[in-house]
Amino acid sequence: MTRTLLRATIPLVAAAFVAVSALLAPRALAQASDGEGLGAEDQVVLTGSLVVPVGETVKTAVIFNGDALIEGTVRETLVVFNGQAEITGTVGQDVVVFNGPVLVRSGAVIGGDLVSRKTTTVEDGATVRGDVVGISKRLDLSRYWWAGRVAWWIGYSVSTLLLGLVLLRVAWGLDDASARAIDRRLGGVFGFGALTFFLSPVVAVLLFVTVVAIPLGVFLLLALGLVYTIGYAVAAIALGRIVVKAPTSRYLAFLAGWGALRVVALVPFLGGLTWAWATVVGFGVLWVAARPTPHDAVPVTPPPPAPATA
Numbered sequence: 001m002t003r004t005l006l007r008a009t010i011p012l013v014a015a016a017f018v019a020v021s022a023l024l025a026p027r028a029l030a031q032a033s034d035g036e037g038l039g040a041e042d043q044v045v046l047t048g049s050l051v052v053p054v055g056e057t058v059k060t061a062v063i064f065n066g067d068a069l070i071e072g073t074v075r076e077t078l079v080v081f082n083g084q085a086e087i088t089g090t091v092g093q094d095v096v097v098f099n100g101p102v103l104v105r106s107g108a109v110i111g112g113d114l115v116s117r118k119t120t121t122v123e124d125g126a127t128v129r130g131d132v133v134g135i136s137k138r139l140d141l142s143r144y145w146w147a148g149r150v151a152w153w154i155g156y157s158v159s160t161l162l163l164g165l166v167l168l169r170v171a172w173g174l175d176d177a178s179a180r181a182i183d184r185r186l187g188g189v190f191g192f193g194a195l196t197f198f199l200s201p202v203v204a205v206l207l208f209v210t211v212v213a214i215p216l217g218v219f220l221l222l223a224l225g226l227v228y229t230i231g232y233a234v235a236a237i238a239l240g241r242i243v244v245k246a247p248t249s250r251y252l253a254f255l256a257g258w259g260a261l262r263v264v265a266l267v268p269f270l271g272g273l274t275w276a277w278a279t280v281v282g283f284g285v286l287w288v289a290a291r292p293t294p295h296d297a298v299p300v301t302p303p304p305p306a307p308a309t310a
Contacts, residue, residue: 029153033188041075046120050080051088061156070108085116094130106130156229157262164233164254174289178238182281182290193231193284197276200224231282232275236283239278 022104026251041059050063056072060079065128066085073090080097087095087104094112095102102116116119120132167174182189201224207217240257241250261278265271 045217054089107114124176153262153265156265160233160236160256161231161264163229164236164258165251167230167233168250168254170239173243174234175253176246178234178285181285182238182242185288188288189281189284191283191284192287193280196283196287197228197231197280200227228279231279231286233258234282234285235278236282278305296299 001192014073041057043052043058043061045063045066045240047065048063049066050061050068051062052070052072052074053056054071058072058074060076061068061070061074062079062082063083066079068078068085070078070085070087070091075092077093078085078091078095080089080100082099083097084100085095085097086103086105087108087110090109090111092111095110095114095116097116097118099117101119102114102121104120104126106123109127109129111129112129114122114132115134117134122132143187201221204217205222207213207220219238220227236258237250237254238257239260240253240255242257243260244253244256250263261274265273271294287294
């Protein structure tokens with residue numbers, strides 16, 4: 001069941017990752033006013049280095065992981081997500097560096113703003129026609145922090161609610177099995193759950209060491225959000241069934257456990273700790289419930305002995 005959900009969701013997660021990356025640099029990745037997108041004049045680098053030599057001109061320059069050296073001309077925007085930017089030539093509009101230092105050499109020209117989260121050095125003789133500001137001031141995230149937190153809480157609440165209902169529908173008896181796992185093998189639940197919680201991202205990163213396993217590592221990293229959410233939903237199912245005993249409907253029991261976890265999630269810091277605890281419990285419940293022991297078997301009453309014949 002879990003593997004089917006993962007296979008169905010990986011393409012959606014990948015598409016969301018690309019969309020978020022595009023939103024981070026709207027002026028660099030948005031379509032131009034003439035209706036055309038990134039074309040032959042644009043220079044986009046995923047990882048490595050981005051170099052615009054002296055005498056060359058590009059329209060937009062974007063690099064996701066690596067350093068950028070602009071000796072020539074970028075007519076529009078330069079965006080660096082993770083790396084250093086050194087400019088000795090000309091950038092017509094903004095220079096945006098999310099994670100890395102910026103060095104603007106003497107004689108360089110920036111027609112717009114210079115935006116960076118780290119150290120910015122502008123040598124004498126360099127020209128920055130816009131403002132030199134930090135990422136936080138440019139995006140002004142403080143205004144939207146609470147709104148974003150509430151929006152995330154609502155979205156995650158709805159997502160875990162739907163996921164929990166689907167799990168109860170597909171995995172019949174999951175509520176009883178999860179409650180029995182916690183009641184009879186609590187140590188195993190926390191042990192297996194903690195191993196899964198902490199080792200999953202480590203395994204995903206280690207897969208990048210072998211070239212042939214890099215795609216698998218990427219898929220695993222992208223899938224971690226869904227995997228952790230499944231663990232959280234399973235914990236809500238288990239908690240609900242522990243609090244609300246049978247024969248009450250398993251859906252009502254799940255709503256009780258889910259509601260309790262989502263209320264605690266509203267509390268800063270405590271909500272994050274509760275999420276981690278619940279995810280660990282959910283992982284452990286899945287491991288233990290998938291490997292039942294003789295203690296988990298339902299006792300069978302032997303039939304009465306046959307009456308003796310004369």
